[in-house]
Amino acid sequence: MEKTLRADARRNREKIMVAARELFAREGEDVQIEQIAAHAGVGIGTVYRHFPTKQDLVTELVRSRFQQFTEIALAAEEIEDPAEAVATLFTESANAVEGDAGFQMAIMGVEDLEWEGIEEEKAAFAGPATRIIERAVKAGAIRPDFSFDDFPMLMCGITSTMYFGPGGGEWRRHLDLILAGLRPG
Amino acid sequence: MEKTLRADARRNREKIMVAARELFAREGEDVQIEQIAAHAGVGIGTVYRHFPTKQDLVTELVRSRFQQFTEIALAAEEIEDPAEAVATLFTESANAVEGDAGFQMAIMGVEDLEWEGIEEEKAAFAGPATRIIERAVKAGAIRPDFSFDDFPMLMCGITSTMYFGPGGGEWRRHLDLILAGLRPG
């Protein structure tokens, strides 16, 4: 199916993805399709040929970010110390998102957030992440009432604070407090 | 100066404020001026006579919310137990904002957030809030590296999680974790 794409089409699609990734990361969701097309060196029509909707393009980028989360979770699962594994899961995920304004806005997005077409990636991430958290709970390394269900919400919260202050980076204090709050007792 | 307003004008201004407060709270910042006008039972032109810009209207509502924060802070300052005062400051502020989608979006607003015309209200709030936090730090009731500077960021984070999940209310777990994270040691 992918093979059916003509050579130039495949090349252009890639250029669009790269340009979109960079611009969405830098400017957030409000970059215009026109800018993305210009940055990619293609026409507007070409962008629409590959991604019928702006949302489709955003979804694609969110999807790849989720895949990165899964990699992070799988790596964190290898860490022996249960508490450290949890801390790494949080910290690395946040770091991955730090420079990506588009993703931040996407997961904070108030409306629609159907995340259609992302379920699969979400599920792939939930597996290792859940195991990491449950292991820590069983080991008594974190408070027993914590579960994976809280993770997305907390990441949303941490993410939203990435905009704060001039230089940024203040969100690390937020993360710090949450990690401290995870301690049992 | 207020006296110069004609009776019907004063009445309409009030109707607009009430309608805007309700709609912004329910729908968030994306309600249209037209809806507000309709809900208030006045024409679009009338809304613009009183608030030259949509932003002016939002600012007005944010301002009154800040005044409420100040009241909360002053009340919390009366609490004897330093740790409880801090917890109350957080909890009550968050509660006040729970049903107000417009305010939430406003303080999370990525762009412009100049908050011109709010400096005064912000300063009025900073006074008692700072005293509450510093008292708790001095008493060893919360971690010593915490300061008022962290408060706005954290409120932003908590606020952003108010959208999460179906029923909502999950943000209380977020707040809970942060409060737990404030403990010294």
Added chain:
DNA sequence: CACTATACGGAACTAAGATTCCGTTTGTCA
């Protein structure tokens, strides 16, 4: 009760940005 400055209503105007359309170009295959 006139008279006038204020205020009102809402159609019309704009701006911004997403999406469509269609004439032109180019890869692919025989």
Added chain:
DNA sequence: TGACAAACGGAATCTTAGTTCCGTATAGTG
């Protein structure tokens, strides 16, 4: 090397929502 389907480019179109304008209505005043 044709021939043609697949792709391309970007002007034109559509849509949405904020804002302006101006003819009409009315509170306040002498």
